[in-house]
Amino acid sequence: MSATVRQFDHAPYQHVITAEVRAVAEHAVAVDCTVFYPCGGGQMGDTGMLRDEAGHSMPVVDTVKGEQGLIWHRLDGELPAVGARVELELDWARRYRLMQMHTAMHLLSVAVPFPVTGGQMTPDKGRLDFDVAGDALDKAAITERINGWITEDLPVSVEWITAEALAANPELVKTVGVAPPTDGGQVRLVCIGEIDRQPCGGTHVARTGEIAPITVKSIKNRGARNRRITLEWQPTGEGGTS
Numbered sequence: 001m002s003a004t005v006r007q008f009d010h011a012p013y014q015h016v017i018t019a020e021v022r023a024v025a026e027h028a029v030a031v032d033c034t035v036f037y038p039c040g041g042g043q044m045g046d047t048g049m050l051r052d053e054a055g056h057s058m059p060v061v062d063t064v065k066g067e068q069g070l071i072w073h074r075l076d077g078e079l080p081a082v083g084a085r086v087e088l089e090l091d092w093a094r095r096y097r098l099m100q101m102h103t104a105m106h107l108l109s110v111a112v113p114f115p116v117t118g119g120q121m122t123p124d125k126g127r128l129d130f131d132v133a134g135d136a137l138d139k140a141a142i143t144e145r146i147n148g149w150i151t152e153d154l155p156v157s158v159e160w161i162t163a164e165a166l167a168a169n170p171e172l173v174k175t176v177g178v179a180p181p182t183d184g185g186q187v188r189l190v191c192i193g194e195i196d197r198q199p200c201g202g203t204h205v206a207r208t209g210e211i212a213p214i215t216v217k218s219i220k221n222r223g224a225r226n227r228r229i230t231l232e233w234q235p236t237g238e239g240g241t242s
């Protein structure tokens with residue numbers, strides 16, 4: 001069975017796609033192509049709605065990677081059959097928040113130039129763990145740097161390089177202990193203006209100006225050489241950011 005086409009790699013703003021069901025498992029279907037990002041790289045799997053040709057709608061409660069490059073959509077409802085044509089529509093508000101927060105995580109990794117040992121993001125907040133000792137990290141200074149890059153409205157773009165080219169430039173990899181995602185020997189690089197270039201398979205906004213202002217919520221000491229930095233959205237007073 002061929003891998004699911006990852007439409008979000010090239011078109012992260014596409015909300016809806018028509019797909020064919022390729023495989024059915026307990027409470028999940030795999031399709032030929034999707035706009036739903038599967039959980040991975042610290043980014044949550046997408047949620048949304050699946051509609052069959054009879055017009056029945058069922059919630060997609062999570063999206064995960066399977067074997068052979070298949071992407072599985074976990075469904076809460078009666079499953080469509082193999083071969084069925086379905087329409088998949090993202091919960092776009094949630095996914096856009098994840099794209100904004102994910103891109104903010106890249107800015108955090110520039111503001112704090114130390115190896116990243118882990119990370120996690122939700123639509124409301126995100127965190128990275130850094131391999132750094134001491135107490136020199138300053139919440140206000142990191143917040144100001146990141147919001148400065150948001151105000152600069154830097155372009156975010158994708159480049160593909162060969163695995164060999166990445167091996168020759170190991171400084172591009174900021175995440176420790178995680179192999180960069182490769183697709184047929186190609187590595188996806190996410191570039192932010194002139195300030196950042198790193199392998200990443202997640203979804204990002206097209207310009208940093210799309211990210212809502214953030215604040216460093218906390219810097220936690222989780223060991224001699226582990227600082228966990230958590231970002232969250234600044235309150236807007238309109239209740240529209242979470």
Ligand SMILES: [Zn+2]
Binds near residue numbers: 106200204
């Ligand atoms: Zn990323």
